[in-house]
Amino acid sequence: MSTQVPETQETEESEAETETESVPVAQQRRQQRKADRRERVEERERERTEEEAASDENRYHLKVFRYDPEVEGKQEPRFDEFHVPYHKGMTVLDALMYARDHFDSSLTFRHSCRQAICGSDAMFVNGRQRLCCKTQLSDLEEPVRVEPLPHQEVVKDLVVDMEHFYDQMEAVEPFFQTNDLPDGELDEQRQTRENREKVKMSTRCIWCGACMSSCNIAAGDNEYLGPAAINKAYRFAMDEREGSDMKEHRLRILEQEHGVWRCQTQFSCTEVCPKDIPLTAHIQELKREAVKNNLKFW
Amino acid sequence: MYEHDVIVVGAGGAGLRAAIAAQEEGADVAIVSKLHPVRSHTGAAEGGINAALREGDSWEDHAYDTMKGSDYLGDAPAIETLCQDSPKETIQLEHWGMAFSRDDDGRVSQRPFGGLSFPRTTYAGAETGHQLLHTMYEQLVKRGIKVYDEWYVLNLAVSDEEVPEERSCHGIVAYDIQSGEVSGFRARNGVILATGGPGQVFDHTTNAVANTGDGVAMAYRAGVPMEDMEFIQFHPTTLPSTGVLITEGVRGEGGILYNENGERLMFEYGYANNAGELASRDVVSRAELTEINAGRGIEDEYVHLDMRHLGEERIIDRLENIVHLSEDFEGVDPLEEPMPVKPGQHYAMGGVETDENGETCITGLYAAGECACASVHGSNRLGGNALPELIVFGRRAGAHAAGKDLGTAEITTGKRGEWEAGEVDTPVAPGAVRSPDDSAVADGGERAADGGTMAATGDEVVTRAVDAENRRIDHLMTKEDGVQHAEIRSEVQKSMTRHVNVFREKEGLKQALVDLREARERYTDVYVNDPSRTYNTDLIQTIETRNILDLAEAITLGALARDEFRGAHWRKEHQERDDENWLKHTMLSWNEGSPELWYKPVILEGENKTYEPKIRSY
Ligand SMILES: Cc1cc2nc3c(=O)[nH]c(=O)nc-3n(C[C@H](O)[C@H](O)[C@H](O)COP(=O)(O)OP(=O)(O)OC[C@H]3O[C@@H](n4cnc5c(N)ncnc54)[C@H](O)[C@@H]3O)c2cc1C
Ligand code: SF4
Ligand code: FES
Numbered sequence: 001m002s003t004q005v006p007e008t009q010e011t012e013e014s015e016a017e018t019e020t021e022s023v024p025v026a027q028q029r030r031q032q033r034k035a036d037r038r039e040r041v042e043e044r045e046r047e048r049t050e051e052e053a054a055s056d057e058n059r060y061h062l063k064v065f066r067y068d069p070e071v072e073g074k075q076e077p078r079f080d081e082f083h084v085p086y087h088k089g090m091t092v093l094d095a096l097m098y099a100r101d102h103f104d105s106s107l108t109f110r111h112s113c114r115q116a117i118c119g120s121d122a123m124f125v126n127g128r129q130r131l132c133c134k135t136q137l138s139d140l141e142e143p144v145r146v147e148p149l150p151h152q153e154v155v156k157d158l159v160v161d162m163e164h165f166y167d168q169m170e171a172v173e174p175f176f177q178t179n180d181l182p183d184g185e186l187d188e189q190r191q192t193r194e195n196r197e198k199v200k201m202s203t204r205c206i207w208c209g210a211c212m213s214s215c216n217i218a219a220g221d222n223e224y225l226g227p228a229a230i231n232k233a234y235r236f237a238m239d240e241r242e243g244s245d246m247k248e249h250r251l252r253i254l255e256q257e258h259g260v261w262r263c264q265t266q267f268s269c270t271e272v273c274p275k276d277i278p279l280t281a282h283i284q285e286l287k288r289e290a291v292k293n294n295l296k297f298w
Numbered sequence: 299m300y301e302h303d304v305i306v307v308g309a310g311g312a313g314l315r316a317a318i319a320a321q322e323e324g325a326d327v328a329i330v331s332k333l334h335p336v337r338s339h340t341g342a343a344e345g346g347i348n349a350a351l352r353e354g355d356s357w358e359d360h361a362y363d364t365m366k367g368s369d370y371l372g373d374a375p376a377i378e379t380l381c382q383d384s385p386k387e388t389i390q391l392e393h394w395g396m397a398f399s400r401d402d403d404g405r406v407s408q409r410p411f412g413g414l415s416f417p418r419t420t421y422a423g424a425e426t427g428h429q430l431l432h433t434m435y436e437q438l439v440k441r442g443i444k445v446y447d448e449w450y451v452l453n454l455a456v457s458d459e460e461v462p463e464e465r466s467c468h469g470i471v472a473y474d475i476q477s478g479e480v481s482g483f484r485a486r487n488g489v490i491l492a493t494g495g496p497g498q499v500f501d502h503t504t505n506a507v508a509n510t511g512d513g514v515a516m517a518y519r520a521g522v523p524m525e526d527m528e529f530i531q532f533h534p535t536t537l538p539s540t541g542v543l544i545t546e547g548v549r550g551e552g553g554i555l556y557n558e559n560g561e562r563l564m565f566e567y568g569y570a571n572n573a574g575e576l577a578s579r580d581v582v583s584r585a586e587l588t589e590i591n592a593g594r595g596i597e598d599e600y601v602h603l604d605m606r607h608l609g610e611e612r613i614i615d616r617l618e619n620i621v622h623l624s625e626d627f628e629g630v631d632p633l634e635e636p637m638p639v640k641p642g643q644h645y646a647m648g649g650v651e652t653d654e655n656g657e658t659c660i661t662g663l664y665a666a667g668e669c670a671c672a673s674v675h676g677s678n679r680l681g682g683n684a685l686p687e688l689i690v691f692g693r694r695a696g697a698h699a700a701g702k703d704l705g706t707a708e709i710t711t712g713k714r715g716e717w718e719a720g721e722v723d724t725p726v727a728p729g730a731v732r733s734p735d736d737s738a739v740a741d742g743g744e745r746a747a748d749g750g751t752m753a754a755t756g757d758e759v760v761t762r763a764v765d766a767e768n769r770r771i772d773h774l775m776t777k778e779d780g781v782q783h784a785e786i787r788s789e790v791q792k793s794m795t796r797h798v799n800v801f802r803e804k805e806g807l808k809q810a811l812v813d814l815r816e817a818r819e820r821y822t823d824v825y826v827n828d829p830s831r832t833y834n835t836d837l838i839q840t841i842e843t844r845n846i847l848d849l850a851e852a853i854t855l856g857a858l859a860r861d862e863f864r865g866a867h868w869r870k871e872h873q874e875r876d877d878e879n880w881l882k883h884t885m886l887s888w889n890e891g892s893p894e895l896w897y898k899p900v901i902l903e904g905e906n907k908t909y910e911p912k913i914r915s916y
Contacts, residue, residue: 071830089539089628089638101784105836106828110337112506115542115627117428118337133540134626155476156833162334175436176395186351186385188392190404196397203397203429207336241395 119206211269310338312667313492315692323700343427346419368676376672462521468756478831488699501791515845526648528856536642583641602636656695659712677865720895730891
C-alpha cells in the first residue's frame, strides 16, 4: 500500500510513552473507558450493519482506511467496513458523511462545498485519485475502498498533511505581477478574448492535490514543483497582461533543477485532475517556451 | 498567547479583503480560519459582481435597484456606500490579475441579472467566485500575511460591562484542529468577523458544510444584536442530493417544471400565469413546495426540470456545464432525463449588526461579508450584490480596524439611536435552557464567570475567555455518554426546512420554536465520542451545532414576529407588505440568555435623495 503513515514504528512508541506520562491518570482512565465503550458500540454497529447488509441489497459496501496516532486500536492502520444505504445520485462523499453521522462519529475526512469547488476531498478511491463529492458510487465496483491521498503524510483517517503541496504552490510567485498598470483606479487593463481563453483552463485549479499525489516524479523528488504549481505559473506566464519581462522571469523560475524538465510526460496528473486541466500539455508548452527563450539569448 | 494588531476570522472574500486592507494601513494582521482560505465557500459563486463601470450606468442607478430589490428594508447609507465603492473595488481585482471574461475591445464583460436596470454584473465565466477567491489569496501570499489555517475560532474575548455598547473586544480563542491546542489570540486594535453564511441551519442548502453561522452566534452571545435574521433567500432549482445550484439560465432558455403527474405546474395550478417558469425566485420556490406538499412531488421530495426539448445542440452550446453538474452530482443525464430539483436555502440577508464601516456596537469588533448586516440587502438580495459586499465592506472594516479614519458612520449600532421594544408571543421561552447559563457546555450565557470582577486589561479578558473554552472542551471530551450532535443537528435542520422555509405559517413557526427548545435541552446532554485531540471533527461539529441552534431560533423568532409579507419573508396570514408598521429592522439581543426583541427604523434618506417605497414588481 502506498499510503504513508508518519514516523517509524519505533519513534512512535517512544513518543507515545513520554506522552502517557504527562497525561493525568484520571483523564487516562476516562479516555480508556470512552474508548472501551466506543469499541462496544462500534462492535454492535458493525454486527448490525453486517446483518443489514445481508438483508438489504440496496446498500453500498465501503472499506475505509483508519488511523489515529493517539487512539489505541487505531495507531496501527486498519480498514473499517461500512454498509451505507444507497440512493440514486449518491456520491462517495455522501456515503462517508452517512457513515460518520450514523455509525462512527470519529470517522475523519476533509470536506466542505460538496460541489467540486473547495478541493478538500481528494482521496484514493478504488486505487485512483478522485474527488469524493464528484464521484458517483454507481460508477464504482464494490467494495469501494477509500484511502487517503498517497505520497502525503496521513494526519488521521483520510486527512493528509497538505503543507508540502501548499509550499510548492507558493514557491512559483503565484500572484499577478506587471510593471505597467494603468494609472487610474477605474482604468482596466485590456486583455484579448483569445488570451483569456488561453489561460482559462489553468485558472480552474482548486488545489485538491490529486495531480501531485498521482505523480511518480513528485514521489521521488520532494523538491519537484509538481503539476499544480507549474500550472499556476503557466496561468501567469501566459497572461499577456503581465508583459514580456515578467514572462522571462517566470520561465527562469520554471527552468530550475526541480522545475519543468523533471516532468517525464506520464500524463497521470492530467488523467486524475477533477477540473480537466490539461496539465501535461501545459508543462510541455512551458518547456518549449523555455527553449525559445534561451535561444533568444544564445 | 498569539498577538497581532488586527485579527480576521474567516478567509473567504470578505476576510481576505479585510486583511489586505488592514495591512495596507500598516497593521500587523493575521487571519484565523477553520478552512484553508481557498476552501472557503466564496469559491462557489457563479454569476458575478455588480458594479457600475460603464457609460450609461451610475452608482445612483445601482443604488436605486438595490433599494427596490431590498423591498425598502436596506439602509441607504450602506447601499450607497456599496454602489459607490464597487467600481473601484472591482477594477482593483482586475489590477490584481483576476481572469474576468472579456469583451471584443478587451474590457471586462458584464451581463444582465434579475432586478438590475443595467447589465452591470461583471463576471468570470460561470466561476466568478472561484476566480475572486483565488486572486485575493494570491495577494495574501504576495504580501506575506500570516494565516492560521485549520484553526477553529471558539469564541470572542469581550469585556463584561453591563451594557453591550460599553464592552470592548480584545481578541479571540481558537482551537488548532490538527493538534488540539487551545490558544488565546490578543488583537491590539480589533477583531473582524468574516465567517460567511448560515446555510447549515437548513437541511437543504447551496451553502457549504462549513457555513454554520459561527461568527454571528459568537457576536450575538457577546452582546451584538442579530439584525433581520428572518430574511432568508431560497433558490428554486437546486439538486436534491447535494443542494448544487442549477442556474436560472436553464429556465431562461426554456426549461420547464413538471410535477409527478407530468403537469406543467406553473400554469396548471396558476402560480404564475404570465411569467411561468420565469417568475421570481420566491414565487417559483413556493410553487414547487406547494406541489410537493400536495403530494404531487416526485418521491414526495422534488419536481422535474426538463430541458430535453431544447435539443442536444442548443443544450451543449449554452448549458454545457449544467449537463456536467447534473451527471456528477445527481447521476442524471439531462439530455436523457429531466433533472430533479427542489428549493434550497441560498443566502442570509441578516446577520451581525454593523454600520457602513463594518463596526459593531462593541468597540473593536467588526463584521463583513455574508455574516454581517449593514444593511445592504434588506429583505431580499439581488443576484450579484453579495460579492461586491465582500470587497467593499471587507476593505472598509479592515482599514477602519487598522486605524484609518473613514468619517463618522450614519448608521447607529446597538441601542445608541432610535429604537422601540418588540414583543412576540412564543409557545416556549427562547434562549438559554438555564438563565443565566453558566454551564460549560452552553458556552456561558453568563459573561462574568469569575463572579463579576471585571478583568482589568485586554490580556486578562483573553485569558479568561481561554479558560472558559478549555472548560467547555474538557466537558465535551470527558463526558462519557449522552446525545451526539449529529442527531440534534439533523432534527433542527429538518424542523427548519419544514416550518421556516419559503412558507411560513404561525402554527408552523411556533412548532419550530418548540422543536428548537427541545433541541436546546438535548444539547445540554451532548458529548463527543471521538477521544482524540488530533483532527477531531466530531468536537468541532458539536460546537458548530451549538451555533446553529442560536441562529435557527433567531430566524424563527423574527419570522414569527414580522406579520407581513416583505421580500423573501412570506407569511400565510399576512399577504401584504405593511409599510406603516414594518419599515424597521428586526433586532434580537442575547441578553445573557433571555433573548430580547426590539426594532430600529430603516434609513431611507440617501446622500442626495430619499427613497420612496414603491411596489416591488418587475
Ligand atoms: C452557490 C452560490 C452561488 C452564489 N453566486 C453568487 C453570485 O453570482 N454573485 C454574488 O454576488 N453572490 C453569490 N453568492 C453569494 C456569495 O457567494 C456569498 O455570500 C459570499 O461568497 C460569502 O463570502 P464570505 O467571505 O462572507 O464567506 P465565506 O466565503 O463562506 O467564508 C467564510 C470563512 O469563514 C471561516 N470560518 C467560519 N467559521 C469559522 C470559525 N468558527 N473559525 C474560523 N474560521 C471560520 C471559513 O473557514 C471561511 O474561510 C452565491 C452563493 C452560493 C452559495
Ligand atoms: S491541477 Fe487539477 S488535480 Fe492538480 S490540484 Fe489543481 S485541480 Fe487538483
Ligand atoms: S467537498 Fe469541496 S471539492 Fe469536494
